Amino acid sequence: MADFLPVLLGSDANVYGMARSFYMEYGVTSLAIGKGRLAPTANSKLVQMAVVEPGLENDEVFRRTLTGFAAAHPGKTLVLVSCGDNYTGLMARSRAALEPFYKFACPTPELVEQLDTKEFFYHACRAHGLSYPQTFGCTNQNYKTVELPFAFPCIIKPSNSVAYWNCRFPHKKKVFVAYSKEEFNAITAAIYSSSYQDNLVLQEYIPGDDNCMRVLNCYSGLDHKVKLMALGRPLLEEQTPEGIGNYAAILSIKDEELMQRMKAFLEDVGWEGFSNFDMKYDARDGQYKLFEMNPRQGRSSFFVTASGYNLAKWLVEDVVEHKPQGLTIADAEHLWMIAPAGILRRYLKDEALLAEAKRLMRQGKVSHQLFCKEDAGLKRRVWYIKNQLNNFRKYKRYFGNKGLVD
Structure with missing residues (x-):
């Protein structure tokens, strides 16, 4: 039996996969901390939801929750694992507060912000000679008048995935494909009718299944x-x-x-x-x-x-x-x-x-x-x-x- 305790951030299928990994290798049940409960981790012997905190995406609440959890488990080596983009950002910004209590690997806040935002990631790809689809962008100011530099169909997706995850509007999809200017106008108008007001990534469609x-x-x-x-x-x-x-x-x-x-x-x-x-x-x-x-x-x-x-x-x-x-x-x-x-x-x-x-x-x-x-x-x-x-x-x-x- 392992002499450490895995602490997983989230409650989705990714959390369950990581809990299975820890169980298979070390025979240990993981504990999870998240802002809600999701079905993939319910009724499980491999992972248990230890803390549900709806305000977990707030930096101060996150630090208070994680340090409080550590205080409730004295003498245990706690291995912290992010299972969502938002949690990685929170960990990165809270590194100094977490390091006395947890063992983890995490990039810097600057790298998370740079590479988890799609248009900045493409800048990094270009600088390192990596290929990516023809990509354009629009804002909540110019989406009605933007002219695409490539032909339809056009992929439409959020630049800021964390902000998009938290928004709501009818017929919301993680990614859209517009096959005409009329579809493009309807999709972008629907997105910007929601709380999501960050940039959109507009991308050429790469053929293939x-x-x-x-x-x-x-x-x-x-x-x-x-x-x-x-x-x-x-x-x-x-x-x-x-x-x-x-x-x-x-x-x-x-x-x-x-x-x-x-x-x-x-x-x-x-x-x-x-x-x-x-x-x-x-x-x-x-x-x-x-x-x-x-x-x-x-x-x-x-x-x-x-x-x-x-x-x-x-x-x-x-x-x-x-x-x-x-x-x-x-x-x-x-x-x-x-x-x-x-x-x-x-x-x-x-x-x-x-x-x-x-x-x-x-x-x-x-x-x-x-x-x-x-x-x-x-x-x-x-x-x-x-x-x-x-x-x-x-x-x-x-x-x-x-x-x-x-």
């Missing part, structure tokens, strides 16, 4: 050197308005050249802790086009642990045990899913990829994000079955819909 996407998860140590890199090829994305851009199934793959370029980027900027990149392969020029960098492990990052590279192990060996670590590039075959296999069979159109997924299923090289046999109490099993069946309804209703309609 969901399986042209790539997702990269990395861990950079306290010495700012990259220790672990794992690349995945999404087979399908989720289709609900709030889930667009999240992955439903991922194949673990390897691309040495891409990983070396991303390693150089992370070390050049001096990153510390987990990072997650979303990108898409552009067949027109053979380049990977970067979409965003998240200052944390990805929501689907359990695919890394499931393929044999436990995320918790890399963190603990660095921040608690201070073991020397070289660079590990994941290369094991594995299939990760958060949706049921029937969704893959019905909606994955690439026959070769579907055959590869079926082969890995037959070989037992498959994991489900939200199902763990060690955590299969009655309430959780009932919820999991309903969750999986609900995917069929969601895909039927939303598949391919990224416009301002339900």
